[in-house]
Amino acid sequence: MKLHHVYGLAAILFATAGHAQAPFQKAEDAVKYRQSALSLMGTHFSRLGAMANGRVPFDAAVAQENAALVRTLSRLPWAGFTPDTQGLTTKAKPEVWRETERFQGASEKMQAAVAELDAAARTGDLNAIRKTFGDAAASCKACHDHFRR
DSSP, X not given: OOXXXXXXXXXXXXXXXXXXXXXXXXXXXXXXHHHHHHHHHHHHHHHHHHHHTTSSOOOHHHHHHHHHHHHHHTTSGGGGOOGGGTTSSSSBOTHHHHSHHHHHHHHHHHHHXXXXXXXXXXXXXXXXHHHHHHHHHHHHHHHHHHHBO
16 A cells, blocks of 8 residues: 555544544433444344344354444444433433443443454354353343443
8 A cells, every 4th residue: 555545544534533422412412322322233233132042044144244233333322421411311320420430341341242242253153153142142231230221
């Protein structure tokens, strides 16, 4: 790759890097953002679960696509848990803001479990997907149990 292409790519990445972390204009926008990301993540996670649990035939390519999407989506919703969204009528419990370190730890644990699920899906091994799916599902449930109404 030519050096000017590298500089151009670096400039584009630098210019767009802040968009995911940009502040929301309204608290309601932050809530919509996080709810949308979590909803999409749940949809794609459920597709993996249907294969892992034998409800639909296993398709390695479909599993890989969904696992990759879940992994990407797992990084997004946390930016929407802004302080100004505390107290709005949502499914988030007040513990999200009272126990921020625990909440952050739960999100990081889920992201790590989802990364393992993505790695398992890339192997095309249904048994590996089943094991890592269970671990990822347990990390989601633990967070929901403590931080979601």
